[in-house]
Amino acid sequence: MHLLQDQEPTDLERLTGLTRRHFLGAGALGGAALFLGGSLLARSVNGAVGSGTLLGFDGIPAATADSISLPPGYQAKVLISWGQPLHTDGPAFDPSGNGSAAHQEAQFGDNNDGMSLFAFKNDPNRALLAINNEYTNYRYLYAHGGRPQSAEEVRKALASEGVSVIEVHRQDGHWQFVQGSPYNRRIHGNTPIAFSGPAAGHALLKTAADPQGLKVLGTFQNCANGKTPWGTYLTCEENFSDCFGSTNAAHAFDAAQKRYGASAASKEVDWHPHDPRFDMAHNPNEFNRHGWIVEIDPFDPASTPIKRTALGRFKHENAALAQTRDGRAVVYMGDDERGEFIYKFVSRDRVNSGQRDILDHGTLYVARFDAGSQHKGQGQWLELTHGEHGLDAGNGFASQADVLIHARLAASQRQATRMDRPEWIVVSPSDGQVYCTLTNNSKRGEDGQPVGGPNPRARNIYGQILRWREQGDDHGAMTFEWDLFAVAGNPSVHAGQPEGGSANITAQNMFNSPDGLGFDDAGRLWILTDGDTSNNGDFAGMGNNQMLCADPHSGEIRRFMVGPVGCEVTGISFAPDQRSLFVGIQHPGENGGSTFPEHLPGGKPRSSVMVISRTDGGIIGA
Numbered sequence: 001m002h003l004l005q006d007q008e009p010t011d012l013e014r015l016t017g018l019t020r021r022h023f024l025g026a027g028a029l030g031g032a033a034l035f036l037g038g039s040l041l042a043r044s045v046n047g048a049v050g051s052g053t054l055l056g057f058d059g060i061p062a063a064t065a066d067s068i069s070l071p072p073g074y075q076a077k078v079l080i081s082w083g084q085p086l087h088t089d090g091p092a093f094d095p096s097g098n099g100s101a102a103h104q105e106a107q108f109g110d111n112n113d114g115m116s117l118f119a120f121k122n123d124p125n126r127a128l129l130a131i132n133n134e135y136t137n138y139r140y141l142y143a144h145g146g147r148p149q150s151a152e153e154v155r156k157a158l159a160s161e162g163v164s165v166i167e168v169h170r171q172d173g174h175w176q177f178v179q180g181s182p183y184n185r186r187i188h189g190n191t192p193i194a195f196s197g198p199a200a201g202h203a204l205l206k207t208a209a210d211p212q213g214l215k216v217l218g219t220f221q222n223c224a225n226g227k228t229p230w231g232t233y234l235t236c237e238e239n240f241s242d243c244f245g246s247t248n249a250a251h252a253f254d255a256a257q258k259r260y261g262a263s264a265a266s267k268e269v270d271w272h273p274h275d276p277r278f279d280m281a282h283n284p285n286e287f288n289r290h291g292w293i294v295e296i297d298p299f300d301p302a303s304t305p306i307k308r309t310a311l312g313r314f315k316h317e318n319a320a321l322a323q324t325r326d327g328r329a330v331v332y333m334g335d336d337e338r339g340e341f342i343y344k345f346v347s348r349d350r351v352n353s354g355q356r357d358i359l360d361h362g363t364l365y366v367a368r369f370d371a372g373s374q375h376k377g378q379g380q381w382l383e384l385t386h387g388e389h390g391l392d393a394g395n396g397f398a399s400q401a402d403v404l405i406h407a408r409l410a411a412s413q414r415q416a417t418r419m420d421r422p423e424w425i426v427v428s429p430s431d432g433q434v435y436c437t438l439t440n441n442s443k444r445g446e447d448g449q450p451v452g453g454p455n456p457r458a459r460n461i462y463g464q465i466l467r468w469r470e471q472g473d474d475h476g477a478m479t480f481e482w483d484l485f486a487v488a489g490n491p492s493v494h495a496g497q498p499e500g501g502s503a504n505i506t507a508q509n510m511f512n513s514p515d516g517l518g519f520d521d522a523g524r525l526w527i528l529t530d531g532d533t534s535n536n537g538d539f540a541g542m543g544n545n546q547m548l549c550a551d552p553h554s555g556e557i558r559r560f561m562v563g564p565v566g567c568e569v570t571g572i573s574f575a576p577d578q579r580s581l582f583v584g585i586q587h588p589g590e591n592g593g594s595t596f597p598e599h600l601p602g603g604k605p606r607s608s609v610m611v612i613s614r615t616d617g618g619i620i621g622a
C-alpha cells in the first residue's frame, strides 16, 4: 500500500482500502481496475464491474537458480546458442575459447539481444529470425579469459557481435533452427555496410579507408531492434563508444566526442591497441560512423545493410515502428544513457508509396515532458531541423548532417527532457499508446538532472515504465499526454513511496531495471529486466532477472519467467499464431556461477534464444 502523500483517497479507495494508482492515464483508459492480494477486482472508474484480466496464468515466485522458471503448463527449449554453426559444414562450437575469428564469423553470435520474426507468406511453418548479438564476454570468448591480445583476437570479438539471421521451421508444433538454410547469415563488425540519408558522404564520416564517407566496415554493440511494415529489420547500435580508445593517453577529445562518451581507455574493450580503426589518435572519424540504425533485408542474404543517418546518431536502444494517420512511417527511439533523450522520426513519404528509402527522408524530433501532477502531464515533440530553433552554424550545426551526427547536442540545444536511461519503446496494438522503459539512473538529482515529471526519483535505482498517448491518437502529432504505468520498487524493504514503488508493484511481482518490452497481439505487455540480481539489500526478494506480463488496462503485473544465474532477459518475438514465444537469455554467468543451458560439468554458459510454449499448445499468456 503506497498512498502518495499528496493524494486524497477516492470513494472507491475508501471502499476497498486500496489506493488509486497514480499511473492511470489522464482519462486515456476506459476502466480502472484495482487488485487485492493478486486476484483482480476489475472495476471501471464509475464502479461497474469489468470483464477481468488479460493474464491467464498464475504469477511465479522470484528465483535464484541456474535455470528457467515458468508457470505450470509452460516449457522452455533452446532454439540456438552462442557459437552454433549456421552452415552445414560449419565449425563446431569450441568451448575452450581457441576457435578462430573465421569460425566465429560462421557461427551464431554472442549475447543475443533484440530480435524480429519474419514469416514466410506461403508457409506458416517457416520463418526467419533476425537476432542481434550485442557484445561479447572475454571471460568465455578467449581461452585466456582476458582482454584481446592480437588483431586476430579483435577480429574474433568483432565477429561475435552484429546480427545473425537464421531460418526456423515448425515441426510437430515446435520451432527449430534450420542449420544450412541459404538464408542463414552473419552480419558482424567487419561486414561492408553502406551509408544513406543526409549525413552520407559528410566530411565527418570520411576516413583514409573510405575517402567518400559512403561505406563502413561493420556494425557492433547491436542492442535491440525494429521491424518495418515493408518487411525489413532494423538493428540499433548502442554502446559503440565503449569500443573506441586512444593509444595517446593524453588525447584531447573535443566536446562532441566527450558527449558521446569517448575516452582513451575504451571502457575495457581494448580493440584500439590492435586495430587502428578504433584508435582515435589515428582515426578520429571512425567514431562518427557508428551509433546509427542499420536496415537489413533478411530475405536477401546478398543485400548490403544500410546505416540510415536520418534517424540520428546516439546510443540507440531499439526502434518502434508506427504510422501517422496519413500513412507515413514513425520510428520511436531511445538513447540509453543517463540524462539522454527520447526521439521520434516521421518520414516524408507514405509507407505504401513503393519507395525503398522511406527512412532517408523525414523529420527527427526530440521529446520534452512537462510535469503535471501525480506522475502525469503533457509533452511536445521538438523539431531537429537545420536552420531552425538555433540549430545553425553559430551553434555548431552547419548542415542537417551536423544535426544528425551530433543529435545529442542538437537535442540539448532544443532543451529536451533529460531522461532516466530510455531503453525499449513499444506501441500498443490495442490503443496506440507508446510505452518506454526508463531503466534506472543513479545520477538523477545530480549533474543538472532535475527530479520530477517522468523522472520522479533522485538516485533512481529501480526504474519506471513511462507511457504516452499522442494527440488525437495520431503518431504524427506534435503533442501528447503522458503518465507512469509502473514505478518499480521494493515494497518488502521500503514501506511507502517512493522506493516501495507504485500500487501495482507488490512483494509478489517486484522487479528492478525494466529494459526489454514487447506486446503480443492481444495487447499484453511483456516486461524484461536487466537489473541488480544480488537479491540483497534494496533488491532483496527480487532474485534473478525475469520477464513479467502486464495487463495495460488494469495495470496488473504478474511474473511469468525467471532466468538463470547472472543473465539478462532480453529480446522477444512471438510466432504469428501466438503459441510460441522466442525470448533471449543474454550473458548467463556474466561473473561466473552458471553453466546454462547445457549444465555440463565445468562447462561454459552460453547466451541462447529460448522458445517458450504451452504443453497444451495454447496461446502464450492467455
Ligand code: FEO
Pocket (backbone or CB within 6 Å): 134, 223, 224, 238, 317, 336, 423
Ligand atoms: Fe543494450 Fe540499453 O541496453
Ligand code: CA
Pocket (backbone or CB within 6 Å): 223, 317, 423, 424, 515, 516, 530, 570
Ligand atoms: Ca537493453
Ligand code: CA
Pocket (backbone or CB within 6 Å): 423, 439, 515, 530
Ligand atoms: Ca539495460
